[in-house]
Amino acid sequence: MNTEKILLVDDERAIRLAVRTALTREGMQVTEASDGSEALELLKKQQFHLVILDVMMEHVGGYEVLQAMRAAGDHTPVMMLSGKSDEMDQVLGLGFGADSYLTKPFHTAVLIQTVKALIRRSQIYSQGGAESEIRKGPFTVDTLKMECLKNGEPLNFTAREMTLFRFLMEHPGQVFTKEQLYTQVWNEAVVDDNTITVYVKRIRNKIEDDPKQPQYLKTVRGIGYMLSV
Missing domain, CATH: 3.40.50.2300 (Response regulator)
Known part of the structure; x- marks a missing residue:
C-alpha cells in the first residue's frame, strides 16, 4: 500500500x-x-x-x-x-x-x-467494486468517479455523506438504527445521536424536494432511518 x-x-x-x-x-x-x-x-x-x-x-x-x-x-x-x-x-x-x-x-x-x-x-x-454504478429510483452512485446524482444532476456530497448514502442505496427499504449506521458505515463503536441527525439532515437537504416532508430518506419512529426508492 x-x-x-x-x-x-x-x-x-x-x-x-x-x-x-x-x-x-x-x-x-x-x-x-x-x-x-x-x-x-x-x-x-x-x-x-x-x-x-x-x-x-x-x-x-x-x-x-x-x-x-x-x-x-x-x-x-x-x-x-x-x-x-x-x-x-x-x-x-x-x-x-x-x-x-x-x-x-x-x-x-x-x-x-x-x-x-x-x-x-x-x-x-x-476503488469501488465490481459494480461501478448503483441505480435506485432517481439516484445513481458512481463508485469510480466518487459522485452521487439525482436525475443526472450531481448532489455534491462530502466523503462522509457519500459513505452513508451509498450504504443506504445498497440496502433500500431496510431500516437501520443509529447504532447500526455507526458500526456498519463508519466502524465506530461510540454512538453520537446528534452526529447521525446532522448527516441525515444534510443529505435530506440535498436529495429531497421538501426536506421537511422527506420522500426518500425517511425516519421510522422509534427505530431509525431507511431509504425508500
Whole structure:
C-alpha cells in the first residue's frame, strides 16, 4: 500500500510535533502548515489522503479552509481539531463538510485509530467494486468517479455523506438504527445521536424536494432511518 500522505494544519507547534510523531511512527508522510493560508496553497499543489485541520487559527481559520476546499470540489477527508467541546461547535464543523471532529486534548491512540478509519473508508469507496454504478429510483452512485446524482444532476456530497448514502442505496427499504449506521458505515463503536441527525439532515437537504416532508430518506419512529426508492 502506498504511504498515506497527511496534511497537518495547526498553529501550535507542540500539537504539530505530537501528531507528526504519532503518525510518522505509523509509516505516514506528514506535511505541516502553521496557518490556513499556507494550507490552502499546499492543497493547490498536492493531493493528500487526509487533512487534519485546527479550528482556531489566526487570519485564516479551519472552518474557512474547510469551506474553501468543499467549494472547490475537494472532498479529501477532513478531521477537525478543536479546544472547544461545545456540541454546537461540532455540529458547525460537520455542517461545513468535516468528516470527523476531535477535541483537544486527545489521546494519540484515538487520533491514529480515527485517521486510519477515515483513510480506509475513503480508499474503499474510491476503488469501488465490481459494480461501478448503483441505480435506485432517481439516484445513481458512481463508485469510480466518487459522485452521487439525482436525475443526472450531481448532489455534491462530502466523503462522509457519500459513505452513508451509498450504504443506504445498497440496502433500500431496510431500516437501520443509529447504532447500526455507526458500526456498519463508519466502524465506530461510540454512538453520537446528534452526529447521525446532522448527516441525515444534510443529505435530506440535498436529495429531497421538501426536506421537511422527506420522500426518500425517511425516519421510522422509534427505530431509525431507511431509504425508500
